[in-house]
Amino acid sequence: MVTTSESDKSDKAVPAQRLIFGRRLRTLRERVGLTQTAAAAAAGMDRSFYVEVESARHGVSVDRVPALAKALGVEPYKLFTDD
Template sequence: MLALRRRAGPTRTAAVQAAGMDRSFHTEVEAAVHSVSVDRIPALAEALGVQPELLQDHGGE
């Protein structure tokens, strides 16, 4: 997921705000400590400017 965010361009703060996530949780998702629940994938995909399927295909990476 970190690679997708970097490619998309938003800062971590901007991506977190757009996805409605807590910053510390988002950081742990990017570090592969936690995974994103299915219900959060659409908002996160929109924040990153990618299709939701892309996040699912990458297993949250």
């Protein structure tokens, strides 16, 4: 039987849109001066989940986008576009 080590799992391709979204989320959060803990709390989500979204380990549903945008003080579309 072949097993996959933890490092092999991290090498799997992450969808490009998830990477872009996570980077954009981090950029906007840093721009407004929030910590990950503060941004997560403002968006009504667990800090560990927020960190995984920002680092592209997890994606978010469209249902969470408005709360994330509100927490960062931007319109939802700003989470998907560069300034």
